[in-house]
Amino acid sequence: MHNNPRTGAPWRVLIIGSGFAGLGLAMQLRRAGEDDFLILxxxxxxxxxxxxxxxxxxxxxxxxxxxxxxFEPKHDWSRKFAPQAEIHAYIRQCVDNHRLRPHIRLNAEVQGAEFDAERGLWRVELVGGEHLEAQALVSACGQLNRPAYPALPGLENFRGEAFHSARWRHDLDLSGKRVAVIGTGASAIQFVPQIQPKVAQLSLFQRSAAYVLAKPDRAYRAWEIALMRRVPLLQRADRLLKYLHHEVRALAFISMPWVMRLMRGSFTRHLARQMPDAAKRARLQPDYPMGCKRILISNDYLPALAQANVDIVDSAISEVREHSLVTADGREHPCDVLIYGTGFTASDFLAPMRIRGLGGLELNQAWKEGAEAYKGISVSGFPNLFLLYGPNTNLGHSSILYMLESQYRYVLGCLRALREQQLRYLDLRMDVQRRYNQRLQHATRRTIWAQGCNSWYQNASGKHTNNWPGYTFTYRHLTRTPELADYDCVR
Structure with a gap:
């Protein structure tokens, strides 16, 4: 049993995952003077x-x-919309600035965790058999961490290379290759324009067309960066304006779906401007209300699709052969490399870890109808377990980091209560969770996401498990402080 090496006692907090969610919480723990935590x-x-x-x-x-x-502003972003390498560098910078390296164990995959009610501790098992103990367990695994692969009939026959966009093969030269891209989501619209000029032929397999709007992106000018460095308040003001601008868009998703019809006009104009080919344009018309799935922004996706070496295929794939894909309409599409732009298993929170709570109840079992949590954070029967970016905290209109910062305050409040009241554990009351989720599912019904489309925002049975059906400031108000009456407080 490996406990805190300094004290030999169980850890106060174990955090699973070192993306934005886990590191942000660690930064807040450090700021609150708490050092007894470990990130796996x-x-x-x-x-x-x-x-x-x-x-x-x-x-x-x-x-x-x-x-x-x-609480960790960066004044020198190179562009209005940051590229991946710069965001990854920012995350590493956060780790260094807050001296988090000693608190992080890399290559430590959690296999499962079990709650010991007698001692009020989580026993966490790593792949490889090592065990750790902690009073509180925080899952910061996110919703977009396990690639989803389509079940294609005959895939085992394929002789070419195949990979998922989240497992990109930079060692493969795509020049002159015939490439098939499956999926037209947020990843595909970014990599398709990058590879289109290199490949001989690109076949894009789309199940349903996406709404693509112009991306108001540009590089920041040197003087703008210098000014924001010198007057940090400007960066805060810009952040606030962008926040308000995005929050207004929530009106269309949540309260007034009819506003979306106005936004649809900007999509139609963008498409007409960037896609001169009428046949292709017809294929790129979505058949569901705007906003029902994630709205995409790009300035180079449609121009790339307009090129002669791109074929938009909207017939379903019926069979994979050695060097081609065959669609339901009988056409055969030759293919050397297959790229999955098929997203993630977003509604399987915490899978494949096995998490056991009170009475040996397993989380996947408790969630067999679809994941749910109170305020996206607590689950009844799983004391002292806190989820970050949990069920129903994803957004269609703003920054998930704003939601995470709301969750940190709530989780820190729970940790404070555990210590100050000398509690063994806090277990959410089932009736509180049930009432909350009934209201939440009811609220989702009038949002745009329920207007008749299948998306990663819901699970196979149609339960909406991912999105927050409200404004981010409402969520912040809701999570400002934990109400201990919502929990069974066990001393």
Whole structure:
């Protein structure tokens, strides 16, 4: 049993994952004077989704000033929308600035965790058999960490190379190759324009067309960066303006779906401007209401699709052969390299770890109807377990970092209560969780995400497990401090 090497006692807090969520909480623990914590990271480096997604063209679709911690501002972002390498460097910088290296164990993958109610401790098992103990366990695994692969009939026959965009093969030269890209989501719209000029032929397999809007991106000018460095208040003001601008967009998702019809006009104009080919344009018309799936922003995706070496295929793949893909309409598409732009298993939170709470209840079992948590953070029957970026905390309109910062305050409040009240554990009451989630699912029904499309925002049975159906300031108000009456407080 490996406990805190300094004290020999169990850790106060164990955090699983070193992406934005886990590191941000660690930074806040340090600021609150708490040193008794450890971050477990399964990979060989920190950075989460920004470590994994290094495909060509990877960048954020939230403005950089909004996509950074309010308590760790960066004044010298190179562009309005930061590229992946710069975001990953920012994350590493956060680690150095807050001296978090000694608190991080890399190559430490969690296999499972079990709650010992007698002692009020989580026993965490790593792959390889080592055990650690902690009073509180925080899952900071995110929603976008396990690539989803499509089940294609006959895939084992394929003789070419195949990889997922989150596992990009930089060693493969795509020049002159016939490349098939499956999926037209947020990753594909970034890497397709990067590889299109190199490849001989690009076949893009889309299940449903995406709404693509112009990306208001540009490089920051040297004087702008110098000014923001000198007058930090400007960066804060810019951040606030961008926050408000994005929050207004939430109106369209949440309260007034009819506003989306106005936004649809800007999509139609963008498409008409950038896609002169009428046949291709027809294929790029979505068949569901705007906003029902993630809205994408790009200035170079449509011009890339307009090129002669790109074929947009909207017929389903019926079979994979040695050197080609065959679609339901009987056409055969020759292919040397297959790239999956198929996203992540976003609604399987915490899988494949086995988490056992009170009475041996397993989390995947408790969630068999679909993941749910109270305020996205606590789950009944799993005391002292806190989720960051948990169920129903994803956004369609703003920066997830704002949501994370709301969650930190709540989790720190729970940790404070454990210590000050000398509690063994805090267990969320089931009726509180049930009431909260009934209200939440009810609120989701009137949002744009429920307007008749399948997306990664919901699970297979149609339960909305990912998105927050409200404004981010409402969520912040809701999580400002934990109400101990919501929990069974066991001394």
């Amino acid at each position: 990271e399964k990979a060989a480096d920190v950075g989460g989704t920004w470590r994994d997604n290094h495909y060509p063209g990877a960048a954020c679709d939230v403005p950089s000033h909004l996509y950074s911690f309010s």
